[in-house]
Amino acid sequence: MWRGAGRLGYIFPMRELSEAEFHRYARHLILDEVGEEGQARLLDARVVVIGAGGLGAPVSLYLAAAGVGTLVLVDDDAVDLTNLQRQVVHMTDAVGRPKVDSAAETLARINPGIAVERVAERLTPDNAGRIVAGADVVVDGSDNFATRYALNDACRAAGVPLVAGALSRFEGQLTTVMPDADAPCYRCLFPETPDPELTPRCEEAGILGAVAGVIGTLQATETLKLILGLGEPMKGRLMLWDALDMSVQEIRYKKRPGCRACG
Numbered sequence: 371m372w373r374g375a376g377r378l379g380y381i382f383p384m385r386e387l388s389e390a391e392f393h394r395y396a397r398h399l400i401l402d403e404v405g406e407e408g409q410a411r412l413l414d415a416r417v418v419v420i421g422a423g424g425l426g427a428p429v430s431l432y433l434a435a436a437g438v439g440t441l442v443l444v445d446d447d448a449v450d451l452t453n454l455q456r457q458v459v460h461m462t463d464a465v466g467r468p469k470v471d472s473a474a475e476t477l478a479r480i481n482p483g484i485a486v487e488r489v490a491e492r493l494t495p496d497n498a499g500r501i502v503a504g505a506d507v508v509v510d511g512s513d514n515f516a517t518r519y520a521l522n523d524a525c526r527a528a529g530v531p532l533v534a535g536a537l538s539r540f541e542g543q544l545t546t547v548m549p550d551a552d553a554p555c556y557r558c559l560f561p562e563t564p565d566p567e568l569t570p571r572c573e574e575a576g577i578l579g580a581v582a583g584v585i586g587t588l589q590a591t592e593t594l595k596l597i598l599g600l601g602e603p604m605k606g607r608l609m610l611w612d613a614l615d616m617s618v619q620e621i622r623y624k625k626r627p628g629c630r631a632c633g
């Protein structure tokens with residue numbers, strides 16, 4: 371099992387939990403697999419969330435509630451009334467305001483004991499390296515292939531695991547790009563940008579709001595597992611979830627020889 375190459379490998383000296391933290395995280399602490407040491411790891415972790423939208427909302431809500439110590443929210447957009455049907459971190463009175471500000475305020479109300487950093491930028495190949503630097507895990511909640519590729523390349527280069535999710539209509543998908551030498555990456559899975567007509571964005575194709583909640587919550591779960599060193603990550607596996615027939619399919623994918631990001 372992957373134990374983390376960098377900061378996640380750190381165990382001691384363990385951070386001491388405060389009295390309030392013992393209460394807040396009590397249901398984590400009674401899990402043998404988490405305990406005080408696991409909670410201290412969460413509190414010391416830094417997670418970068420790309421997009422404060424349909425996926426970023428449930429991801430950031432659950433990671434904040436779980437006590438992930440530093441959340442970095444990356445989004446250059448403002449809250450629109452059409453977002454509120456699924457982007458549950460934003461309240462109605464936030465319409466028109468920057469998404470990073472709106473989300474940071476909600477997260478502070480859920481858990482004032484964590485830090486939320488706001489990056490009101492669009493992720494590009496030029497700034498991706500700086501944005502993912504120092505992260506323990508990066509979560510992709512973006513809605514386009516250009517961002518996904520830029521993020522994949524930056525995370526591979528930085529040796530940071532990337533939890534990728536995507537949505538369309540009544541379906542969602544999830545995979546994790548691990549930094550291990552033998553792990554395939556997002557470009558191994560999708561070497562070419564798929565036809566935009568086959569992969570329309572939510573604005574064009576529509577999305578049942580709760581579907582975003584399911585996939586984002588799975589991304590949050592995968593992120594917590596990675597920080598805690600629990601279970602098996604979605605390495606080389608793509609999960610396809612269909613809400614209409616409530617079915618789950620898993621596709622295994624391998625490293626592609628000559629891949630420009632991980633080959």
Ligand SMILES: [Zn+2]
Binds near residue numbers: 630
């Ligand atoms: Zn690759």
